[in-house]
Amino acid sequence: MSPLGATPIRVLVVDDEPLARENMRVLLAADPQVETVGECSGPEAVAMIARFRPDIMFLDVQMPDLDGFALLDLVGPDAVPAVVFVTAYDRYAVQAFEVRALDYMLKPFTDHRFEAALARAKAQVLTHRQSALAEARTGAAPPARDPLRARFLVPGRDKSVVVEAVEIDWIRAADYYVILHCGGVSHLLRERMDEMERQLDPEQFVRVHRGAIVNLARVREIHPLFRGGCEIKLADGTMLKLSRDRRADFEARFGILGGRR
Known part of the structure; x- marks a missing residue:
């Protein structure tokens, strides 16, 4: 061979x-x-x-x-x-x-x-x-990365639902699954959190702690906490913790988005 x-x-x-x-x-x-x-x-x-x-x-x-x-x-x-x-x-x-x-x-x-x-x-x-x-x-081309996903197919009992990535507010880890939160509706998808993070646009989505990824377009407020941590408030009122070790990455990516508006 x-x-x-x-x-x-x-x-x-x-x-x-x-x-x-x-x-x-x-x-x-x-x-x-x-x-x-x-x-x-x-x-x-x-x-x-x-x-x-x-x-x-x-x-x-x-x-x-x-x-x-x-x-x-x-x-x-x-x-x-x-x-x-x-x-x-x-x-x-x-x-x-x-x-x-x-x-x-x-x-x-x-x-x-x-x-x-x-x-x-x-x-x-x-x-x-x-x-x-x-x-x-x-050196003719940059190293390839995993293709970004624009939509996800969520299988159900009676039907499968197509969820557009831009419609996702935030994602929560649930063992071997993730829960996609979209405008008050939740979808359970068999996918690991690390795989979801690799498939999403890093300029639009950021992992704020081990068990959550947020859509930066849904972030409305950032509340500093003791010892360098933060809480993030989303457009629907959801409050999520931003871990201290991910704060710099969050702010850097948020700055990229903000600079393009």
């Missing part, structure tokens, strides 16, 4: 049919160059992509709550280097290639057809890695 290929190629399988996911998982397990980092249906895929940064995604089209095209619209066209659509319907082929899909497989497919699609996807991933390595060596 080449040095570029020494790192396993991460694969995510997104399909609402358990048997379809199992079939692809078995086929992927036969290839030592790839690692299946997860499998899920549409609503869970947004968080899985953000968490695992897959190199390849095998993606179904028709899924309840969130179809394949809506998923790509949410995460952006560059979130996954190689996307292979897997569906029982041929009528979406043109639309798939319009969103820059690498391949389009019709169910049921043969093992040989899957292996061919996987080989093509792996080749694209290695090309992508080579380009990134060349840019890093020549």
